[in-house]
Amino acid sequence: xxxxxxxIELKGIRKVFGNVVANDQVDxxxxxxxxxxxxxxxxxxxxxxxxxxxxxxxxDGGTIKVNGKVVHISSPEDSKKFGxxxxxxxxxLVELFSGIDNVLLGSSxxxxxxxxxxxxxxxxxxxxxxxxxxxxxxxxxMSVSEKQSVEIIKVLFNGAKILIxxxxxxxxxPQETQVLFDILRKxxxxxxxxxxxxxxxxxxxxxxxxxxxxxxxxxxxxxxTSETTAEELTELMVGHAVKLEIERPEVEVEDxxxxxxxxxxxxxxxxxxxIDDISFDLRRGEILGVAGxxxxxxxxxxxxxxGLQKVKRGAIxxxxxxxxxxxxxxxxxxxxxxxxxxxxxxxxxxxxSMGIRDNMLLKNYRKSKGLFVDRxxxxxxANEIVNKYDISAPDIVTPVSRLSGGxxxxxxxxxxxxxxxxxxxxxxxxxxxxxxxxxxxxxxLNASKKMGAGVLFIGEDLDVMLELCDRIMVLCHGKITxxxxxxxxxxxxxxxxxTGVKEVANSDD
Amino acid sequence: xxxxxxxxxxxxxxxxxxxxxxxxxxxxxxxxSLNLGVEGMMYMGAFVGFYAGFKTNNIFLxxxxxxxxxxxxxxxxxxxxxxxxxxxxxxxxxxxIFGGGFSTFFGxxxxxxxxxxxxxxxxxxxxxxxxxxxxxxxxxxxxxKLLFSHNILVYLSxxxxxxxxxxxxxxxxxxxxxxxxxxxxxxxxxGLNVTLIKYLNIMLGGGICGLGGAYVSLVNGGGVWxxxxxxxxxxxxxxxxxxASWSPAKAIFGSLVFGMFTELQIRANDFAHExxxxxxxxxxxxxxxxxxxxxxxxxxLVVTSISQKRExxxxxxxxxxxxxxxx
Numbered sequence: 001x002x003x004x005x006x007x008i009e010l011k012g013i014r015k016v017f018g019n020v021v022a023n024d025q026v027d028x029x030x031x032x033x034x035x036x037x038x039x040x041x042x043x044x045x046x047x048x049x050x051x052x053x054x055x056x057x058x059x060d061g062g063t064i065k066v067n068g069k070v071v072h073i074s075s076p077e078d079s080k081k082f083g084x085x086x087x088x089x090x091x092x093l094v095e096l097f098s099g100i101d102n103v104l105l106g107s108s109x110x111x112x113x114x115x116x117x118x119x120x121x122x123x124x125x126x127x128x129x130x131x132x133x134x135x136x137x138x139x140x141x142m143s144v145s146e147k148q149s150v151e152i153i154k155v156l157f158n159g160a161k162i163l164i165x166x167x168x169x170x171x172x173x174p175q176e177t178q179v180l181f182d183i184l185r186k187x188x189x190x191x192x193x194x195x196x197x198x199x200x201x202x203x204x205x206x207x208x209x210x211x212x213x214x215x216x217x218x219x220x221x222x223x224x225t226s227e228t229t230a231e232e233l234t235e236l237m238v239g240h241a242v243k244l245e246i247e248r249p250e251v252e253v254e255d256x257x258x259x260x261x262x263x264x265x266x267x268x269x270x271x272x273x274x275i276d277d278i279s280f281d282l283r284r285g286e287i288l289g290v291a292g293x294x295x296x297x298x299x300x301x302x303x304x305x306x307g308l309q310k311v312k313r314g315a316i317x318x319x320x321x322x323x324x325x326x327x328x329x330x331x332x333x334x335x336x337x338x339x340x341x342x343x344x345x346x347x348x349x350x351x352x353s354m355g356i357r358d359n360m361l362l363k364n365y366r367k368s369k370g371l372f373v374d375r376x377x378x379x380x381x382a383n384e385i386v387n388k389y390d391i392s393a394p395d396i397v398t399p400v401s402r403l404s405g406g407x408x409x410x411x412x413x414x415x416x417x418x419x420x421x422x423x424x425x426x427x428x429x430x431x432x433x434x435x436x437x438x439x440x441x442x443x444x445l446n447a448s449k450k451m452g453a454g455v456l457f458i459g460e461d462l463d464v465m466l467e468l469c470d471r472i473m474v475l476c477h478g479k480i481t482x483x484x485x486x487x488x489x490x491x492x493x494x495x496x497x498x499t500g501v502k503e504v505a506n507s508d509d
Numbered sequence: 510x511x512x513x514x515x516x517x518x519x520x521x522x523x524x525x526x527x528x529x530x531x532x533x534x535x536x537x538x539x540x541x542s543l544n545l546g547v548e549g550m551m552y553m554g555a556f557v558g559f560y561a562g563f564k565t566n567n568i569f570l571x572x573x574x575x576x577x578x579x580x581x582x583x584x585x586x587x588x589x590x591x592x593x594x595x596x597x598x599x600x601x602x603x604x605x606i607f608g609g610g611f612s613t614f615f616g617x618x619x620x621x622x623x624x625x626x627x628x629x630x631x632x633x634x635x636x637x638x639x640x641x642x643x644x645x646x647x648x649x650x651x652x653x654k655l656l657f658s659h660n661i662l663v664y665l666s667x668x669x670x671x672x673x674x675x676x677x678x679x680x681x682x683x684x685x686x687x688x689x690x691x692x693x694x695x696x697x698x699x700g701l702n703v704t705l706i707k708y709l710n711i712m713l714g715g716g717i718c719g720l721g722g723a724y725v726s727l728v729n730g731g732g733v734w735x736x737x738x739x740x741x742x743x744x745x746x747x748x749x750x751x752x753a754s755w756s757p758a759k760a761i762f763g764s765l766v767f768g769m770f771t772e773l774q775i776r777a778n779d780f781a782h783e784x785x786x787x788x789x790x791x792x793x794x795x796x797x798x799x800x801x802x803x804x805x806x807x808x809x810l811v812v813t814s815i816s817q818k819r820e821x822x823x824x825x826x827x828x829x830x831x832x833x834x835x836x
Contacts, residue, residue, distance in 0.1 A: 054698070056833060056834065057834065075700075076697055076698050076699070076700050077700040077701075077702070079700075080700040086698070088698065092692065092694050092695040092697075092698040092699075093692070093695050094687070094688045094691045094692045094695050094696075095691065095692070095819070095825070096687075096691050096819055096820065096825070097684075097687075097688065097691075101684060102695075104684075105684065105685070105688050105695070105696065105699045105701070106685070106696070106699030106700045106701045107699075110681045110684070111681065112680055112681050112682075113679055113680055113681070114678075114679050114680065114681065114683075114684060138819070140819055154699075158700075
């Protein structure tokens with residue numbers, strides 16, 4: 001490899017926020033025509049590192065070389081000038097603009113007046129990149145993967161030769177992920193240097209040429225993908241060997257259901273049945289998985305159980321008591337807990353400007369007596385959760401918005417699970433979590449199960465669900481297409497059920 | 510008919526300060542800043558514009574000074590909110606209070622130091638701002654009187670509003686401004702200078718508000734200085750921004766409507782006199798007409814919030830300070 005083929009070279013990068021060292025002694029290099037995966041757990045400094053390349057942060061030490069020259073990137077504008085384009089985890093698009101205007105925003109190709117022909121210019125460029133996306137739509141009308149395509153086209157349109165993608169697959173379906181990977185391979189073959197931040201090992205193995213592993217802000221190793229294994233990568237990332245199987249403890253299951261849903265119908269704003277006559281039972285001591293393509297009614301199911309969504313017809317029985325039309329507070333008092341991790345992973349269940357302690361308080365302040373808030377109990381709970389779930393936070397009073405995404409999520413899940421509810425409804429609990437944290441969550445759910453709780457696990461990763469759940473129920477367009485035994489079914493059968501092919505699998509009903 | 514034409518003619522005139530204030534505030538809000546200091550900026554523009562006109566006898570210079578004063582006041586707002594990240598609502602309110610005090614303080618001083626205690630613009634100056642007829646066009650029956658025999662500042666206000674509309678809607682820099690108002694992080698990631706865009710638009714908006722103040726003191730006052738000349742018109746302009754759904758073009762229509770409400774306070778009795786079936790108008794207390802613009806604005810807010818359309822709403826990031834490293 002000659003010197004000129006190196007697109008980016010980082011040497012001894014250091015970044016400190018207050019008294020937290022986010023990056024220290026990080027070395028990394030990407031060659032042209034190569035996909036480098038940047039692997040690391042939540043809070044290991046991946047995003048911080050890449051934000052220094054995109055001009056959001058400035059390093060406190062070390063050097064950045066772009067195409068062999070030492071550069072100083074002090075703003076996103078500089079970054080663009082050096083041909084670096086970053087696709088952020090939370091898309092940076094103007095929702096109210098069309099895709100076209102988003103692509104042209106800040107581009108030197110935009111003329112003084114916004115003329116009709118700008119549409120052709122962009123569409124032609126899209127064609128030249130070999131992509132097909134309708135960019136004339138407003139961004140708020142686009143699906144998540146379309147929005148991501150706009151971001152990618154935008155950086156390519158600006159002539160970026162170095163692409164950085166921050167957890168691009170976290171919000172995509174498996175099919176959309178494949179489309180994205182095809183695009184990335186094409187870009188690589190065109191001579192682009194690509195850095196992809198992820199913690200999904202199978203994706204790292206599939207798409208990357210080399211992997212650089214970060215642990216606690218330091219670059220630990222760089223390995224060639226074809227010469228490594230998932231086990232080796234995990235060990236490098238976590239620092240010790242981790243067994244990758246998920247436990248499924250056997251628990252005596254009572255026959256009578258703890259919780260059951262009867263002929264539930266929920267309408268959306270357009271009067272369409274988003275949940276269409278579904279019935280199922282959840283027993284004590286089991287984890288019932290709910291699989292389905294995104295938007296099959298998972299969110300509405302969660303919300304109707306938690307009392308946040310108006311139910312059109314049907315009953316939800318908990319210990320033979322109908323909880324439909326009960327207030328959310330009364331449902332919580334019954335011991336039913338719901339934690340939904342939305343696609344953007346922020347925004348639900350926690351107050352962003354409050355610290356971990358005060359967020360604990362939100363759940364239990366009613367229990368304290370007297371006029372004044374008692375923070376002692378909340379402090380204890382907060383410390384307990386920080387330890388148990390290995391949350392990295394400066395302290396328990398720092399606003400949770402300052403924590404990294406995975407840590408915010410652990411705070412929410414920890415609070416919900418530690419309240420020891422009888423029924424746990426959890427949607428996408430490990431979305432975007434790294435391996436270690438995911439296992440903490442699995443173990444916590446298994447512990448609740450052993451204590452006799454019923455868990456409704458709404459998930460997206462079929463491999464995980466097959467290992468963790470006892471039974472898996474498949475939703476498709478608001479209907480149940482099958483309930484299968486997780487021990488005997490296969491991924492292919494689930495996939496068929498998800499697309500609406502009814503009852504091909506062995507049902508245990 | 511004559512009563513109606515007279516009424517509409519007066520309504521257009523009464524709407525002009527609103528149009529300046531609203532256009533200025535729309536530009537400001539489109540760049541993501543909620544500057545509640547319109548009233549204050551208008552007061553400052555009113556005094557400085559008047560004083561410059563009083564001392565120099567030059568209309569052009571008076572307008573420039575009023576614009577400049579509004580822009581400087583807005584610059585202070587921009588410095589506090591964009592650079593120092595101060596709360597926009599508080600800063601805007603402070604600017605309103607400061608502007609009112611500024612104009613009263615210096616206005617009173619100007620009165621003290623004027624020999625007869627009555628600062629008045631020269632006849633020549635007043636004549637330059639008086640209504641004039643546009644040849645031929647003003648001869649069209651009704652329309653000519655209504656639309657083509659105003660003073661120069663009326664036409665200027667409409668030109669300014671139209672230019673701002675074109676700027677926001679059809680130019681690259683307008684696109685940049687709107688992107689900053691909707692999602693500054695996206696604008697920043699696109700390599701735009703968010704800080705610069707905010708400063709420029711806030712100052713442009715403030716300058717236009719200053720012109721509105723100049724209109725109030727130079728035209729409405731009849732050439733004599735009055736300490737309380739703006740008298741809440743800045744606040745109505747802020748309400749009008751919502752009524753106009755953040756479009757300077759719609760603000761032209763909106764300021765006419767609000768101008769009509771203002772004129773109704775004065776002319777309700779004329780109507781009652783002229784048209785017997787409108788007799789009830791004379792019995793409604795003027796306070797009712799004063800309240801109307803705000804009631805209508807509340808109604809518009811309700812209607813726009815019911816409609817699911819994403820367009821025509823307040824810019825998403827309006828009122829929120831942007832700090833790049835915040836997540």
